[in-house]
Amino acid sequence: MPTTENPWLKRLPILVIAAVAVLGAFLLRDQFSFDSLARHRESLLAFRDGNFAFASLVFVATYMVIVAFSLPGATIATLTGGFLFGLFPGVFYNVGAATLGAVAIFLAARAGFGADVAARIAEKGGAAARLQQGLRDNEWSALLIMRLVPVVPFFIANLLPAFVGASLMRFAVTTFFGIIPGGLVFTSVGAGLGEVFARGETPDLSIIFAPHIIGPILGLAALSALPVLLKRFKREA
Known part of the structure; x- marks a missing residue:
């Protein structure tokens, strides 16, 4: 007999993420703070020195969970990565964990609501559909600019691409x-x-807003936007 998949099973992961995010915003906002890091720094250093490989694994997993569930403390987690592991390999741990967490919430959102939202936008047409098509035509540039110039909060930047049907790989x-x-x-x-x-x-x-730092970042964002501008000029020509 043919079976129909329960749509709520697909939506369960993103609903769990949303529930945990709301609870975390109230229960954990004081747990992941600079003062908390200062109080526990000696025990964290001792844990790292006792087993570097295991400490690295625990840190990456914790950071990934923070991002995947949109919990407060991502900035403190990044500082902790540098404090415990130095610039290298700390930056690789931070960037890798943040990427894995972002991919997790992207997949949950796309499976739960993203595919349906993307299809409805395309069917309805109008300005939203044109925006969706514009993002799809310039996915590499749009997604990269969204990360380089984070005017959009990180967790929204994880959800929005899922709702417009962005490629997972990109x-x-x-x-x-x-x-x-x-x-x-x-x-x-x-x-x-x-x-x-x-x-x-x-x-x-x-x-981060110092001219010698924000300047090169904005330069990279402008370079990322160059393909979009070239496409527009070609169409107008």
């Missing part, structure tokens, strides 16, 4: 390479937290 690749510049900056800040702790200060995260 989403994963642009996420990995697009968050490397910011990841390098915050991981390097984390790598210098030992001195910050010794002075009893807090790290200056506004460094």
Whole structure:
């Protein structure tokens, strides 16, 4: 006998993610903070020194869960990666874990609602359909710019591509390479937290907006937009 798949089974992962994200916003907002990292720094260093490989695995898994469930503390996790593992391999742990977590929520959103939303937008037509088609025609550039210039919150940038039918491969690749510049900056800040702790200060995260840092990032974003502009000029010509 033919069987029909229960649509709620497909939606269960993204519904669980949404529920955990809401609970985490209330229950964990004070757990993943700079003060918490400062209080537990000695025990974290001892754990890392006792078993580096296992500590690396636990850190990557924890960071991935934070991103996949949109829990508070991603910035603190990035600083922790630099503090515990240095700029290298800390930046690889941070970027890799963030990418895996982003892919997880992208897949959950696409399976649960994304495919249906994308199909309805295409069928309905209008401005939303034109925007969807424009994003599809320029997926590499659009997705990379979204990561390089994070004016869109990270968790929304994980959901939006699923709702417009973006390619998984392109989403994963642009996420990995697009968050490397910011990841390098915050991981390097984390790598210098030992001195910050010794002075009893807090790290200056506004460094990301320093001209010598934000300038090259915006330059990469402009370079990513170049194919879109060239396509437009060709059509107009």
